[in-house]
Amino acid sequence: MGRNRLKVAVIGCGAVVERFHGPALSTLVDLGEVEVVALCDPDAARLGAVAKSFPRAATLTSVSNVAATQPDLALIASPAGMHADQSIALLEAGIHVLCEKPIAARTTDAERMIAAAVRARRVLAVGLFRRFYASTRLVRGLVVSGRLGPLESAAIVETGGFDWPFRSTSAFRPELTPGGILLDIGVHVLDLLSWWFPEVRVRAYEDDAMGGAEATAVAALQVAHAPVSVRLSRDWPVAGRYDLRFEHGRIVWDGADPVNIQLEYSGPGADVRLAAAGAPRLTLGDCFRAQLEDVIAAVRGGSAPAVSGADALRSLGLIEQCYQVRTLLDSPWFTDAEVAAARSAAGERMAS
Amino acid sequence: MLGAGGFVGSRAVELFHLTGTFDVRPVVRRPGSMARAARFRLDSRLADAQDTRQLEEAFRGCDAVLHLATGDPRVIVGSVQPVHEAATRAGVRRIVYMSSASVHGQSPDPGTVEETPLHRRHAIAYNNAKVEAERQWQRLQPRGPEVVVLRPAIVFGPRSRWVSACAEELLAGRAYLVDRGRGVCNTIYVDNLLHASRLALTVPEAAGQTFFVGDREPMTWREFYEPIAKALGIDPGTIAALDRAPDLRPGVRDRVRALKSTAAVQFGLRCTPPRLKRSVKAALAGWRNPDSAQASGAAATGPHPTLEMTMLQQCRWQLDWSKAATAIGYEPVVSAAEGMRRSIAWLRFAGYPVR
Numbered sequence: 001m002g003r004n005r006l007k008v009a010v011i012g013c014g015a016v017v018e019r020f021h022g023p024a025l026s027t028l029v030d031l032g033e034v035e036v037v038a039l040c041d042p043d044a045a046r047l048g049a050v051a052k053s054f055p056r057a058a059t060l061t062s063v064s065n066v067a068a069t070q071p072d073l074a075l076i077a078s079p080a081g082m083h084a085d086q087s088i089a090l091l092e093a094g095i096h097v098l099c100e101k102p103i104a105a106r107t108t109d110a111e112r113m114i115a116a117a118v119r120a121r122r123v124l125a126v127g128l129f130r131r132f133y134a135s136t137r138l139v140r141g142l143v144v145s146g147r148l149g150p151l152e153s154a155a156i157v158e159t160g161g162f163d164w165p166f167r168s169t170s171a172f173r174p175e176l177t178p179g180g181i182l183l184d185i186g187v188h189v190l191d192l193l194s195w196w197f198p199e200v201r202v203r204a205y206e207d208d209a210m211g212g213a214e215a216t217a218v219a220a221l222q223v224a225h226a227p228v229s230v231r232l233s234r235d236w237p238v239a240g241r242y243d244l245r246f247e248h249g250r251i252v253w254d255g256a257d258p259v260n261i262q263l264e265y266s267g268p269g270a271d272v273r274l275a276a277a278g279a280p281r282l283t284l285g286d287c288f289r290a291q292l293e294d295v296i297a298a299v300r301g302g303s304a305p306a307v308s309g310a311d312a313l314r315s316l317g318l319i320e321q322c323y324q325v326r327t328l329l330d331s332p333w334f335t336d337a338e339v340a341a342a343r344s345a346a347g348e349r350m351a352s
Numbered sequence: 353m354l355g356a357g358g359f360v361g362s363r364a365v366e367l368f369h370l371t372g373t374f375d376v377r378p379v380v381r382r383p384g385s386m387a388r389a390a391r392f393r394l395d396s397r398l399a400d401a402q403d404t405r406q407l408e409e410a411f412r413g414c415d416a417v418l419h420l421a422t423g424d425p426r427v428i429v430g431s432v433q434p435v436h437e438a439a440t441r442a443g444v445r446r447i448v449y450m451s452s453a454s455v456h457g458q459s460p461d462p463g464t465v466e467e468t469p470l471h472r473r474h475a476i477a478y479n480n481a482k483v484e485a486e487r488q489w490q491r492l493q494p495r496g497p498e499v500v501v502l503r504p505a506i507v508f509g510p511r512s513r514w515v516s517a518c519a520e521e522l523l524a525g526r527a528y529l530v531d532r533g534r535g536v537c538n539t540i541y542v543d544n545l546l547h548a549s550r551l552a553l554t555v556p557e558a559a560g561q562t563f564f565v566g567d568r569e570p571m572t573w574r575e576f577y578e579p580i581a582k583a584l585g586i587d588p589g590t591i592a593a594l595d596r597a598p599d600l601r602p603g604v605r606d607r608v609r610a611l612k613s614t615a616a617v618q619f620g621l622r623c624t625p626p627r628l629k630r631s632v633k634a635a636l637a638g639w640r641n642p643d644s645a646q647a648s649g650a651a652a653t654g655p656h657p658t659l660e661m662t663m664l665q666q667c668r669w670q671l672d673w674s675k676a677a678t679a680i681g682y683e684p685v686v687s688a689a690e691g692m693r694r695s696i697a698w699l700r701f702a703g704y705p706v707r
Contacts, residue, residue: 157703162384165382165384166382166383166384169383169396171383172383172386172387180387180390181387208391210370210391210392211391211392212389212390212391212392212393212394213390213391215387215388215390215391235387235388235702236511236516236702236703238702238703330701331701332694332698332701333694333695333698333701334366334370335367335543337371338367338370341371341372345370345392345393
C-alpha cells in the first residue's frame with residue numbers, strides 16, 4: 001500500500017515555478033508522491049498559467065487563505081522581501097516550508113524564520129538547488145578530501161538574468177527585492193563557497209547601485225589565506241567561470257553545468273578518482289526534482305534537509321556584510337557630472 | 353525612453369538621469385531588460401512597443417518620447433503606429449524616433465543628404481524596415497505629437513555591439529578589414545547621439561525634421577579597429593586584409609526578414625497558426641547561409657565576412673550633419689578619440705582582457 005501523498009501549496013507562480021518547480025512537482029504527482037492542493041499568486045494570469053498543470057489545485061490570490069487548503073508543505077517562490085512573513089505564518093500554521101533562495105532579504109528575518117521552524121517543529125528548507133548538482137558535489141568532495149591541498153586563489157565570474165524569463169518586475173522593485181544581482185545570483189556563489197570551504201570572509205565589496213539595485217557587483221573575499229575574487233553582472237553577459245587554484249591542482253567549472261568540471265591534478269600519489277565519472281545525464285530539472293525529494297524525505301521524518309535555514313543563513317550573512325562595506329563601483333565612461341551624481345545617489349542608498 | 357534596456361537606451365538613462373537633463377521614465381519590453389535602469393531609483397515601466405494600451409499607460413505624464421526600441425523588421429515597422437497612437441492619447445508633445453543612416457544603405461552613394469530619396473530595395477532587411485518606419489512616421493506627422501527623426505550610423509560607446517563585436521572578433525582572430533580599412537566609418541559616440549537627442553527633444557525648430565548626426569572627426573575603419581586592437585594587445589598589422597569584398601549576397605534569413613516586413617505577409621502571419629510559425633522559425637534558425645564563409649566549412653578562425661560589415665567597410669561617403677548643426681545647433685560634445693578611450697575603458701569594465 002502506497003504512502004499518503006504529501007499535500008503541497010505553491011506560493012508565487014513566477015518563472016522558477018513555471019520552468020522548474022512545476023515540472024518537478026508534476027513528475028512527483030505522477031509518481032503518487034505529492035498532490036498540489038493550492039497555487040497562490042496575486043497575478044491572475046500567472047495563476048492561470050501554472051494552474052494548467054495542476055487543474056485540481058485551489059487558485060488563491062492571498063497567502064492568508066493557503067492554510068485552509070491544509071497543505072503539508074509550502075513551496076515559497078515569491079519575491080525575497082516576502083519570504084520571511086509568509087514562511088513564518090505558514091510554519092506557525094503547522095506547515096513545512098521549502099523557501100526559494102535567498103532565504104530572506106535580511107539575516108534578522110532569516111533568524112526569525114529559523115526560530116519559527118524550531119518552535120513549530122517543522123522543516124525549513126531553502127531552495128539553493130545548485131547543491132544538488134553532481135558537479136558541485138564533486139568539487140566539495142575534492143576539497144574536503146584535502147587531496148588538492150589548500151586553496152591558493154579563486155576567481156569567479158557569473159552573469160545572470162539575460163535569458164531568464166522573468167514573469168514580473170518584482171526582482172527590480174526594491175520594496176519586494178531589496179538587492180540586485182548579489183542577492184539574486186551572488187547567493188548561489190556565496191552558498192557554494194560556504195559549502196565547499198570552512199570559512200569565507202568579506203574583505204571588500206563594490207557595486208553599481210545608484211539609488212536602486214546593483215547590476216554589477218565585485219567582491220574581494222578570503223578563504224583561509226587565499227584571495228577570492230567574485231564578479232557578477234547582469235549588465236553585460238560574459239561566460240560564467242569558477243577558477244579554483246589549489247596547491248596540488250586546479251578546478252574550473254562554468255557555474256552552470258550540473259555534471260562536468262575540469263580538473264588538473266599535480267599532487268603526489270595516485271590520480272584523484274572522480275566520484276562523478278560516468279555520472280548519468282543530469283538536467284537542471286532533475287536537480288529541482290532531487291531538491292523536492294530531499295525536502296519530502298525530511299518532512300516524512302527520514303532526514304534533515306540538505307539545505308536548512310541555518311545553512312542558508314551563512315550566505316545571506318556574507319551578502320549582508322558585502323552591502324555593509326559597499327563602495328560605488330567605478331563606471332569609467334561616466335562624465336564628471338555623472339560621477340558626482342552617482343556618488344550622491346549611491347550614498348543615499350547606503351544611508352537608507 | 354522607449355527601448356531603455358538597449359545600448360543607447362541604457363546610456364540615455366544614465367546620462368539624462370544623472371545629469372538631471374530630464375525626468376526619465378525607462379520603458380522596456382521584458383522585465384529582464386530593467387536590470388540596467390533598475391540601478392537608479394526610477395519609475396520604470398513595461399510595455400511592448402506594438403501594444404498601444406501598454407504604451408499609453410507608460411507614456412502618460414510624459415512630455416516627450418525618445419523611441420529607441422528596435423527588434424526584427426516586423427517590430428521596427430509594427431511599432432510606429434502604436435507608439436504614435438499611444439503618445440497622442442497620452443498627450444505627449446514630441447516623439448524623437450531613432451532611425452538609422454542605413455536607410456541609405458551601409459555604403460551610401462556620394463552626395464547622399466537627408467533629402468535623398470529612400471527606397472526599399474536594400475539587400476538587408478533591417479534597412480528596408482527602417483525605410484518603411486520612416487515613411488510611416490512621415491504619413492502620421494500631420495497629426496498628433498511632433499516627430500523628429502535622427503539618422504546616426506555607427507553608434508559606438510559602452511555596450512555598443514560595434515565595440516564588443518570588434519573586440520571579440522579581434523580576440524578570436526576573425527577580424528578583417530576590407531581595402532586596408534580605408535572605408536569611411538561614419539561614427540558617432542553615444543554621448544554625442546544623446547546630445548543630439550536632447551536637442552531634438554527640446555529645440556522647437558527640430559519639429560518635423562530628419563537629421564544625420566555624427567562625430568566631428570572623420571574616421572576610417574582601420575582607425576576604428578586599431579585602438580581596440582592595441583588595447584587588447586593585438587598588433588593591428590595582423591588583422592586580416594581582404595583586398596576586395598567577397599561577393600556576398602543576402603542570406604536566406606535576410607531575404608525572409610525582408611519579405612516578412614511587407615504588409616501582405618504581415619497580414620498572412622497574423623492568420624498563421626502559432627505552431628506552424630514556430631516550425632518555420634525553427635527551420636530558419638537551423639538554416640546555414642550557403643553564401644557565408646562560415647557555412648562553406650571554413651576554419652573556425654580567420655575572417656567570417658558578413659554582408660553588412662563588408663558593405664559598411666566599402667563606404668566612401670562621409671555623412672554630412674551640417675543640417676543638424678544649422679537647424680538645432682548640434683555640435684559633438686565628445687571627440688571621437690575620447691569616445692574611443694571611454695569605450696575601451698568600458699571593455700575593461702565588462703571583463704574583456706584590456707591591457
